[in-house]
Amino acid sequence: xxxxxxxxxxxxxxxxxxxxxxxxxxxxxxxxxxxxxxxxxxxxxxxxxxxxxxxxxxxxxxxxxxxxxxxxxxxxxxxxxxxxxxxxxxxxxxx
Amino acid sequence: xxxxxxxxxxxxxxxxxxxxxxxxxxxxxxxxxxxxxxxxxxxxxxxxxxxxxxxxxxxxxxxxxxxxxxxxxxxxxxxxxxxxxxxxxxxxxxxxxxxxxxxxxxxxxxxxxxxxxxxxxxxxxxxxxxxxxxxxxxxxxxxxxxxxxxxxxxxxxxxxxxxxxxxxxxxxxxxxxxxxxxxxxxxxxxxxxxxxxxxxxxxxxxxxxxxxxxxxxxxxxxxxxxxxxxxxxxxxxxxxxxxxxxxxxxxxxxxxxxxxxxxxxxxxxxxxxxxxxxxxxxxxxxxxxxxxxxxxxxxxxxxxxxxxxxxxxxxxxxxxxxxxxxxxxxxxxxxxxxxxxxxxxxxxxxxxxxxxxxxxxxxxxxxxxxxxxxxxxxxxxxxxxxxxxxxxxxxxxxxxxxxxxxxxxxxxxxxxxxxxxxxxxxxxxxxxxxxxxxxxxxxxxxxxxxxxxxxxxxxxxxxxxxxxxxxxxxxxxxxxxxxxxxxxxxxxxxxxxxxxxxxxxxxxxxxxxxxxxxxxxxxxxxxxxxxxxxxxxxxxxxxxxxxxxxxxxxxx
Numbered sequence: 001x002x003x004x005x006x007x008x009x010x011x012x013x014x015x016x017x018x019x020x021x022x023x024x025x026x027x028x029x030x031x032x033x034x035x036x037x038x039x040x041x042x043x044x045x046x047x048x049x050x051x052x053x054x055x056x057x058x059x060x061x062x063x064x065x066x067x068x069x070x071x072x073x074x075x076x077x078x079x080x081x082x083x084x085x086x087x088x089x090x091x092x093x094x095x
Numbered sequence: 096x097x098x099x100x101x102x103x104x105x106x107x108x109x110x111x112x113x114x115x116x117x118x119x120x121x122x123x124x125x126x127x128x129x130x131x132x133x134x135x136x137x138x139x140x141x142x143x144x145x146x147x148x149x150x151x152x153x154x155x156x157x158x159x160x161x162x163x164x165x166x167x168x169x170x171x172x173x174x175x176x177x178x179x180x181x182x183x184x185x186x187x188x189x190x191x192x193x194x195x196x197x198x199x200x201x202x203x204x205x206x207x208x209x210x211x212x213x214x215x216x217x218x219x220x221x222x223x224x225x226x227x228x229x230x231x232x233x234x235x236x237x238x239x240x241x242x243x244x245x246x247x248x249x250x251x252x253x254x255x256x257x258x259x260x261x262x263x264x265x266x267x268x269x270x271x272x273x274x275x276x277x278x279x280x281x282x283x284x285x286x287x288x289x290x291x292x293x294x295x296x297x298x299x300x301x302x303x304x305x306x307x308x309x310x311x312x313x314x315x316x317x318x319x320x321x322x323x324x325x326x327x328x329x330x331x332x333x334x335x336x337x338x339x340x341x342x343x344x345x346x347x348x349x350x351x352x353x354x355x356x357x358x359x360x361x362x363x364x365x366x367x368x369x370x371x372x373x374x375x376x377x378x379x380x381x382x383x384x385x386x387x388x389x390x391x392x393x394x395x396x397x398x399x400x401x402x403x404x405x406x407x408x409x410x411x412x413x414x415x416x417x418x419x420x421x422x423x424x425x426x427x428x429x430x431x432x433x434x435x436x437x438x439x440x441x442x443x444x445x446x447x448x449x450x451x452x453x454x455x456x457x458x459x460x461x462x463x464x465x466x467x468x469x470x471x472x473x474x475x476x477x478x479x480x481x482x483x484x485x486x487x488x489x490x491x492x493x494x495x496x497x498x499x500x501x502x503x504x505x506x507x508x509x510x511x512x513x514x515x516x517x518x519x520x521x522x523x524x525x526x527x528x529x530x531x532x533x534x535x536x537x538x539x540x541x542x543x544x545x546x547x548x549x550x551x552x553x554x555x556x557x558x559x560x561x562x563x564x565x566x567x568x569x570x571x572x573x574x575x576x577x578x579x580x581x582x583x584x585x586x587x588x589x590x591x592x593x594x595x596x597x598x599x600x601x602x603x604x605x606x607x608x609x610x611x612x613x614x615x616x617x618x619x620x621x622x623x624x625x626x627x628x629x630x631x632x633x634x635x636x637x638x639x640x641x642x643x644x645x646x647x648x649x650x651x
Contacts, residue, residue: 073221
């Protein structure tokens, strides 16, 4: 399994709306913040989605989190350590 | 009632209080334009969509209210992009509404189809591709709410032609969108701020556009006077302090005065009020205000700690903070520090010529200001003329100053001045420009003539891209490349060709008399003023250097 120890995991609750993925991914790209992994699924209510981002844990993480929170369709962000299982389980499908 | 998407857009804009829209129609925007006649909205047809974007910016900057521009799909939308990006970097509430090809043709590379949603996303606070006419009931009020809430900024709404044509049944119109309440400072934060300021021996205010946005310019000046805190202004924070105020050291940064830079080196507390510590203001940031604790009051949470780590950060409405501090703080004297500031202003201010000489840019700008008086909104383009104006123009009230700061967009000045003339018709709209910048949107003189607007354009003409030439002179061993316009057009004649009055001080026997006559001529006027290409903007901090390492003048 890949080593995620230098990574953090961001969990975003967003409006399930066309264009949200584009706004989130575009923000990370133009602020030169690398995203290692991404997972997005609608929540049960269908009105919202969860986006999981596997990102490098560097000093700019707070800044990119604050910028992401400014996106109109991003409702909540929480940060998890690399030990969170979501991407570890995903690895089964890419290795 | 039955209503089409296009009629709904116009109706909702009317209900938001919009009375004027700048724009340029095209195929994909035809239903929108079909719904305009008969509404209460006056449409101002521009000669280029970029002009429409800047007119909206000019209206928003002078009024403090959101303003709207229209364009069609494809090139109409791409031509708006520069103006929307400009509004984004300067936090101006502009609402761009564009036509788009019909939904069924999206993604087929249809005629004049472009990914407007994708283009606008990085340069707006939020943007939409509207999928149905019903969505407009939410989107239009949300656009105004988002554009004007917190730190303002532009939004963009892309509406496919079939959505504009779609007829829907509605019972009532939604409530107009309004700015959301702002976060307020806590009592604990106010106490901390008070203590920090009371303890400081050499505090300094750094005043940004956030102060203007929060309608607290007068309160800020009153606070500075009550507590004897000197101030520097960011480029966009100019006009908060009346020019010549004894506590004010003018604009800081790349072209700030030497006294300003010395004071910032010496201060022990820097109070950043509605600022974002832009690199043109701070210079090399690790050496900015080396002795100072930093108090950062800012409405945009993401600006706190982005570039400068604050000692104390207050994420709240700067206006509320200033007004509370003004009420709560005891007066302070700081006699030594204030007299030091006075000495720095007197001995290390921007050096001005002692005699009136209209071929000297400072003298010219001062003379223009004297002739036009205080009842004037001042705009510039981008370049040397912009920095000279920022250094010495005698502003008397906030929102009197309108210039492209963050994006530094040549071509901003004339259409922005048109916007100000439309939104604030009781005042003259002055545009100080250069021979490089004016050519980028000179076609809008035709728009100003059509509406007979009180717009006066002063072109400071050195036949050069002067600020680029200055950098080539100072940092590239005078290897002048692509900065010489060789023969500039006859700008006075160009103005006349579009029906405006054109004057050329280079052909005047009495330049002062001609300048006075020109600025007193009703309607749109352009005045060409030749100057030497060797005139430079000083002081100058070399890009990337610390502000203390400024160049005071050119060594012979």
